[in-house]
Amino acid sequence: MKKDYNYCIIGAGVIGLCIAQELVKQGITKIVILEKEQDVGLHASGRNSGVLHAGIYYPADSLKAQFCLAGNHAWKDFCKTYSLPIRETGKFLVCRNTHDVEGLHRIYQQAMDNGAKVSLVSVNDLAQKEPLAKTTELALWSPETAVVESKAILQCLKSQLEDSGHVTFLMNTPVKAILEDGVFDTSAGIITCDRWINAAGAYSDQIAHQVGVGLSYRFLPFKGCYQRLVDYKSTQISAHIYPVPDLKLPFLGVHFTKSVTGDTYVGPTAIPAFGPENYGFFDGLSLKSLDILYSDAMMLLHNSKFRRLAMTEPKHYWNHFFVKEAQSLTTGITAADIVTCSKVGIRPQLVHWETKALEMDFVVEQAGKGVHILNAISPAWTSAPAFAAYVVGTYLKL
Secondary structure, eight states: OEEEEEEEEEOOSHHHHHHHHHHHHTTOOOEEEEOSSSSTTOSHHHHSOOEEOOSOSSOTTSHHHHHHHHHHHHHHHHHHHTTOOEEOOOEEEEOSSHHHHHHHHHHHHHHHHTTOOOEEEEHHHHHHHOTTBOOSSEEEEETTOEEEOHHHHHHHHHHHHHHHTSEEEEOSOOEEEEEETTEEEETTEEEEEEEEEEOOGGGHHHHHHHTTOSTTEEEEEEEEEEEEEOHHHHTTOOSEEEEOOOTTSSOOOSEEEEOTTSOEEEEOOOEEOSSTTOOSSSTTOOTHHHHHHHHHHHHHHHOHHHHHHHHHGGGGGSHHHHHHHHHTTBSSOOGGGEEEEEEEEEEEEEEETTTTEEOOSOEEEEETTEEEEEOOOTTHHHHHHHHHHHHHHHTSOO
């Protein structure tokens, strides 16, 4: 059976849904979303922290800086309009040592360049505002950082797209093969379209490679495991508490994240994983895992940043080191206050394979009828509404 559409989107994560929403706004009436899972956002989009970032980390000339703050404001309006859970917590960036102080000043200036609202906070002021947080010399306050319930937003978007009458969801429908540009062999039959968008998340490189796009890129997955603060300690924290990150790496370090329900999560780790769905120790393992293992070995040899990350992060599997990292940001937290939980996600990190460099920004490539969204990593969730408008306007010319 053959089905024809104007636009086909591969992947029903937040990027795919936001692009579909933008297409509907632009008057497109025949859109299909192909999703290999039974529901929307079952991987990165539904497993993230839900934090709405506020544009403080990213170079001013980056796509991340361009869309993060705009996306932050768009999601806040969306949640308030449709009565979806949101907690406007704000975030403190704290210094673990004197070396972090220099980094804090760089982030402060970068945030100002990006138009973000930030202020520097003294040790005494931090103690008044967030008693369990601790810092060296200074902290940074980001009042626009918030947190949402990712899955609630995804379900709301899905319902709106279905109600529009212009979007068809084909769930449990992986792309088995790309027969030619805009012609897909799927479990629902042959799908044809005028234009298509590859928003397949951790699989977007594999989709792109089938049509000869992005051949110099490949994904390496990293596992983010969380633990949870016990309730009586969680109630004593009101804002997110983050360390000053190494801006040369795409990870923010172990931190304290408030949820919309008031729970406080501690994490995540950034441990090399062996598959895009390797959530448990043996989950999601396949022959592809051997290729990932080989790629990790090559990165260990040729990229000093990756080598440092890969050699230091696995220690967080041991509770002693994980707790010690959390204690570097807070006072009065003991090992007994941090308990295990099931929250875990996979971050697909794009690597430019020829140079072995970790890609730090979003990557979009276009060829023929297709537009390929690569490296949609944090703050992709926050940026999604604004980023989708950019993709539709710039690459689809709508």
